[in-house]
Amino acid sequence: MAQFDKADLERRMKGAVESLKGDLSGLRTGRANxxxxxxxxxxxxxxxxxxxxxxxxxxxxxxxxxxxxxxxxxxxxxxxxxxxxxxxxxxxxxxxxxxxxIPDLTEERRKELAKLASQYAEKARVAVRNVRRDGNDNLKVDEKKGEISEDERKRSETDVQKLTDSTIAEIDAALAHKEKEILGQ
CATH class of the missing domain: 3.30.1360.40 (Gyrase A; domain 2)
Structure with a gap:
């Protein structure tokens, strides 16, 4: 039975993004939320x-x-x-x-919150990269078992990388939006 499951990787990457969005929504931006x-x-x-x-x-x-x-x-x-x-x-x-x-945020507090948002985003990026690694490891196992060819493995690794890139772009966009909100720009 093949171990590689692209839908599972996608679900896990989306989970990292949703978790990040939850973390970011808890950060104060000076407006009541x-x-x-x-x-x-x-x-x-x-x-x-x-x-x-x-x-x-x-x-x-x-x-x-x-x-x-x-x-x-x-x-x-x-x-x-x-x-x-x-x-x-x-x-x-x-x-x-x-x-x-809700008190006004000081400049110092805004910077602290922006830094915290960056930490949350980095945690999400690491989670996404770990999912990518798991997927690539599973592809190598499938290839060793003879369930897929080397070409299929390389093609699938490219798909996994594209999925990773798009998910990290989504994380970066969420971070940029939150930083803009926090810093009041």
């Missing part, structure tokens, strides 16, 4: 839960997030989790609702 709070986990009911499982997050204004906590007893743990998440946000408690004004 509900995905900003995605990484926040709250300790409630003796367990750590994602914020979206104990509250509703909305962006009523461009520079304000609103967190509507469902259970009154969870307001304090939610506030504590947001403060300790390292997002630079200070919740204002108003009953069961937390208001989060």
């Amino acid at each position: 509900v995905s900003l709070l995605d990484p926040v986990n709250v300790e409630v009911y003796g367990a750590h839960m994602p914020l979206n499982q104990v509250a509703t997050v909305s962006a009523p204004e461009p520079r304000m997030l609103s967190v509507q906590v469902w259970d009154r007893s969870n307001v304090t743990p939610v506030e504590k989790a947001i403060r300790s998440a390292g997002l630079g946000l200070n919740p204002i408690t108003d009953g069961q609702t937390l208001r989060l004004p």
Whole structure:
């Protein structure tokens, strides 16, 4: 049975891009974005839960997030989790609702966020290259087993490289877009 599966490689490369997009959406750009709070986990009911499982997050204004906590007893743990998440946000408690004004980003913070975005992109590129390596290794195994010819292996390696190049171009485009957003250009 041949080990090489181009559809699987494509799926894994797309997964790296989707993961990058998720990471980038969590980076602050100075505008309120509900995905900003995605990484926040709250300790409630003796367990750590994602914020979206104990509250509703909305962006009523461009520079304000609103967190509507469902259970009154969870307001304090939610506030504590947001403060300790390292997002630079200070919740204002108003009953069961937390208001989060989004402060302006300093130039230094913008540069830090752009650098972090670059790190996320590099992690995604490495993941894509690892998928490429796996695919090429599988092609070599198939060739050794006599399941494909050397020409077929070379042709398939070219296809894998084209897929890798297009996926890395997609990663670079996502990074460029996010950097532009962060640096306010």
